[in-house]
Amino acid sequence: MNRVIAIFITIAFLTSCNDSKKTKSDTKKVQWEFKQAIKLPQKVRPLSIAIENDEIWLSDPENNRVLKINLKSEILDSITNLERPMNIELQDGKLYIPEYLSDRVLVMTKNSKDSLSLINQLNAPASVDVSTSQIAIADFYNHRIVLRNQDKDFFFGEKGSQNGQFHYPTDVKFYQNEIYVADAYNNRVQVFDNTGVFKTIIGADAGINVASGLDVSENTIAITDQENNRVLIFDLEGKIVQILTEKINYPTDVILIDNELWVANFKTNELTIFQKK
Amino acid sequence: MKSIIILLAVFSIGITSTSAQEAKKFTETVKMEVNGLSCPFCAYGLEKNLKEIPAIEKITINVKDAFVTLVLKKGESVLEEDLKKKVKDAGFTVGDIKQVGNE
Numbered sequence: 001m002n003r004v005i006a007i008f009i010t011i012a013f014l015t016s017c018n019d020s021k022k023t024k025s026d027t028k029k030v031q032w033e034f035k036q037a038i039k040l041p042q043k044v045r046p047l048s049i050a051i052e053n054d055e056i057w058l059s060d061p062e063n064n065r066v067l068k069i070n071l072k073s074e075i076l077d078s079i080t081n082l083e084r085p086m087n088i089e090l091q092d093g094k095l096y097i098p099e100y101l102s103d104r105v106l107v108m109t110k111n112s113k114d115s116l117s118l119i120n121q122l123n124a125p126a127s128v129d130v131s132t133s134q135i136a137i138a139d140f141y142n143h144r145i146v147l148r149n150q151d152k153d154f155f156f157g158e159k160g161s162q163n164g165q166f167h168y169p170t171d172v173k174f175y176q177n178e179i180y181v182a183d184a185y186n187n188r189v190q191v192f193d194n195t196g197v198f199k200t201i202i203g204a205d206a207g208i209n210v211a212s213g214l215d216v217s218e219n220t221i222a223i224t225d226q227e228n229n230r231v232l233i234f235d236l237e238g239k240i241v242q243i244l245t246e247k248i249n250y251p252t253d254v255i256l257i258d259n260e261l262w263v264a265n266f267k268t269n270e271l272t273i274f275q276k277k
Numbered sequence: 278m279k280s281i282i283i284l285l286a287v288f289s290i291g292i293t294s295t296s297a298q299e300a301k302k303f304t305e306t307v308k309m310e311v312n313g314l315s316c317p318f319c320a321y322g323l324e325k326n327l328k329e330i331p332a333i334e335k336i337t338i339n340v341k342d343a344f345v346t347l348v349l350k351k352g353e354s355v356l357e358e359d360l361k362k363k364v365k366d367a368g369f370t371v372g373d374i375k376q377v378g379n380e
Contacts, residue, residue, distance in 0.1 A: 047317060061321060084321045100321045101328065124322055140318060141325075168368075170318055184318065210316060226316060252317065266317055 031220075032233065032261055032274040034246045038073050039270055046264040046271060048127075048213070048253035050090035057095060058264065058271075059085040066097060079108060087127030087138070087171050087213065087253060098125035098137065105137060118153045120146050127182075131174040134194065138169040138181065145172055145181055147196060156196030161186050164198035171253070175216035182214045182223065189214055189223055202238045213253035213264070222261055224251035231263055247272045301357040303376050307347040310372030311364055314343040323367040330355055330363060346377075 040046060045062040058067045061084040068077035079085075083101035090096075097106040105116040105128050116135065123141035130136075135148040143159035143166040157166045171182035178199065179192045187208040191199045202221055203211060209227035216222075220241075221234040231254050233242040250267035259276040314320060320338045323345065327336050332353035337346040349355060357374060364371045 045317075061317060084324070086318075086321075101325050124325055126318060141322065168318065212316070212318065 031242055031277055032244060033277055035260065035273045035275040037247045037270050037272050038069075038071065040069070040073055041075065042269055044269045045266055046253075046269070047085075047266050048087040049255050049262050049264050049271065050088045050095070051255060051257050051262070052090040052093075055090065057088060057090055059088045059097070061085055061100065066095070082106075086125065089128050089130055091130040094130075096128045096130060096135075098128045100124050100126065100140070105135075116148070118146060118148065120153055120155050122146065126169065127171040129173050131194075134174065136172045136174065136179055138172045140168055140170065143168065145169060145179065145192075145196065147179075154196075156192065157181075163201065164190070164192075166190075170212045171214050173214055173216050180214055180216050180221070182211045184210050184212050184226075187211055189221065200238065202234055203232060203240075206232055206240055208232065213251065215254050215256045217256040220256060222254045222256055224254050224263070226250060226252060231261070244274060246274075302354040303347075303349070303357065303360075303374070304354045305349055306377045307349070307355070307360070307374060308377045309345045309347065309360060309364070309374045311343055311345055312370045312372055314338070314340060314345075314369060316340075319368065323364065323369060326363040326367040327360075330359060343372075 043063060044060050046058045047061050048059045050057045056069050058069060060067055064082045065078050065080040066085050066088060067075050069075055083099045085097045086100050088095060088097050093109060095108045097108060099106060103122045103125060105125055107114045107116060122139050125137050126140040127138040137146040139146050144155045144157040146153055146155045157164060161167060166183050167185040169181050170184040173180045177194050179194060181190045183190050188204045188211055189202040193199060203223055208225045211223050212226040213224040214222060219236050223232045225232055229245060229248050229250060231244040231248060231251055232240060234240055248263055249265045251263045252266040253264040255262050261274040263272040265272060320340045324336050324338055327333060332349050332355045333347050334350045335348040360374060361371050
C-alpha cells in the first residue's frame with residue numbers, strides 16, 4: 001500500500017512539474033495582447049488594411065471601393081466604382097490598388113490616377129507591395145509573383161506545391177531584401193531573395209487552412225489563417241511564437257505597424273487591434 | 278440481321294438523345310451551386326471567369342450558401358457546358374444548375 005501511495009505521489013509531482021513548465025513557457029511566448037476592436041459601418045467588408053502616417057485605408061471589394069477611415073470608424077474619404085479592389089498598399093502618399101477583375105494595378109494620389117504598365121499580363125492581381133526600388137504583385141490566377149525593377153518586369157513561380165511554386169498567391173511583402181509570399185492554398189508563406197530565388201518556407205506544419213495575408217517586421221512574421229479564424233505569429237527563423245484568436249473572424253489581412261498588429265476580418269465589419277506587451 | 282439493325286437504331290437514338298441533353302441551354306435567370314466556394318479570392322475569381330460569357334448581364338455570388346445567381350440578357354441563352362467550364366477554370370466544381378425563371 002505504501003508503495004502505491006509513493007508511486008501516486010511521484011506521478012502527481014511529475015505532472016505538476018510539467019504543468020508549471022508549460023505555463024511558464026506559454027507565458028513567455030505571449031507577445032501580443034488584445035487592445036481594441038474597431039466596428040466599421042455595417043456594410044463594410046474589409047479585406048485589407050494600409051496605414052501610413054496615421055492615414056488608414058481599407059479595401060472593401062464587396063462594395064467595389066476603398067475607404068479612408070479614422071480610429072472612430074468615421075469614413076473620411078472613399079474611391080468608388082472600382083472592380084474588386086483587393087490587398088492595397090500605401091507608400092509615400094501613393095495608394096496602390098490591385099483590381100481583381102480588370103487585371104490592373106491602380107496608382108492613386110490626391111490629384112492623379114494612373115495604372116502600372118507591365119509587360120507580363122496579370123490575371124487577378126490579389127496584392128501589391130512597394131519597396132524603394134521594386135514593386136511586387138501577387139498574380140493570383142497565374143500562380144506567380146510579378147516583380148518590377150525600375151521600368152522592367154519579370155516573374156517568378158508557377159503552379160505547384162514544391163519549393164518556389166505557388167497555389168494561388170494572395171499577398172506579398174518586402175522585408176530587408178527579401179520577398180515574403182502568402183502561398184494561400186499551399187497553406188504556407190514562402191521567402192525569396194529580391195531576385196525571386198527561393199530561400200525558405202514558414203508555417204508549413206502549423207495547420208494553416210488558407211494563408212491569405214501576411215506582414216513582416218522586426219523579428220515578427222504574422223500570417224492570417226483565414227479558415228481557422230487565427231493569426232499566427234512566427235519569429236524570423238520560422239518558429240511559432242503566438243497564436244491570436246481573440247475577436248478574429250475570417251481574417252484576410254494583417255499589418256504590423258509600430259507596436260500594433262491590425263487584422264481585417266472580412267466576414268464581419270470589424271478590425272481587430274493587438275498591442276505588443 | 279434484322280435484330281442487328283434494330284440494335285443499331287436503338288443505339289443511335291440513345292446517342293442522339295444524350296447529345297441533346299448535353300447541349301442544355303438556360304435563359305433568363307440561372308441558379309448554380311458551386312462546391313468549395315467560400316473565400317473572397319475564390320468568389321471574385323469565379324465572378325471574373327463568368328463575366329467572360331457575353332450573355333450574362335448580372336452575377337450575384339452567395340459565398341455563405343455557396344451558390345451563384347446569373348441574370349442573362351433579354352433573349353439570350355447560355356449553354357450548361359459553358360457554365361461548367363468557366364466554373365472549372367476558376368478552380369471549382371459545379372453542383373446543381375437550374376433555371377429559376379425571371380426572378
